[in-house]
Amino acid sequence: MLITSLLPLLSRYSLGFDLVAGPDDTVTLTVIPRKAAGAKQAPEASEVRPISITAAAGEIDAELAKGEEGALGQLIVARKSLSDQLAEQRAAAEAAKTAAASKAKPAAAPAKAATPAPAAQPAPAAAPTPVPAKPGEPASLW
Incomplete structure (x- = not known):
C-alpha cells in the first residue's frame, strides 16, 4: 500500500x-x-518538504491501507494539486514574459531608427523679479 499511496x-x-x-x-x-532526475525546473521549497508520520506500526499500516482516503493519501493529493497549480503559474508567467519581450522588440526597433531631430525651442522668457515686501507684510511669491 505504501508505493500505491x-x-x-x-x-x-x-x-x-x-x-x-x-x-x-x-x-x-x-x-x-x-x-526528479531529468526535471527541467527545481521544485519549490514547499514542494519538497518532508512528510513525517509517527504512530504504532499497525496504525501506519492501517492508514496506508486507506490509500487516497487516508491522511497520507489526502496530503499527497493536496500537494500534487498545489504542484500542478505552481506549474501552471510558472507556464503562464513564462508565456507573459515571452509575449512582453516580443511586443517590446518591434516597438523599440523603429524608435531607434526614426529618432526625430530636436526642434529649435525658443528661449524661455526671463522670470519676473519679485516685488519687495512692504514693511509689516509677508513676502509674496506671486
Missing part, C-alpha cells in the same frame, strides 16, 4: 524514505520528496 508523488519527484523506531513500539516514517 505514493504514486502521485513518484510521477513528479524522486522519493527518499527514513524509518526510525521510537519508544513504546512507535515508528516514524518520513517521506522526503526530491527533484
Whole structure:
C-alpha cells in the first residue's frame, strides 16, 4: 500500500524514505520528496518538504491501507494539486514574459531608427523679479 499511496508523488519527484523506531513500539516514517532526475525546473521549497508520520506500526499500516482516503493519501493529493497549480503559474508567467519581450522588440526597433531631430525651442522668457515686501507684510511669491 505504501508505493500505491505514493504514486502521485513518484510521477513528479524522486522519493527518499527514513524509518526510525521510537519508544513504546512507535515508528516514524518520513517521506522526503526530491527533484526528479531529468526535471527541467527545481521544485519549490514547499514542494519538497518532508512528510513525517509517527504512530504504532499497525496504525501506519492501517492508514496506508486507506490509500487516497487516508491522511497520507489526502496530503499527497493536496500537494500534487498545489504542484500542478505552481506549474501552471510558472507556464503562464513564462508565456507573459515571452509575449512582453516580443511586443517590446518591434516597438523599440523603429524608435531607434526614426529618432526625430530636436526642434529649435525658443528661449524661455526671463522670470519676473519679485516685488519687495512692504514693511509689516509677508513676502509674496506671486
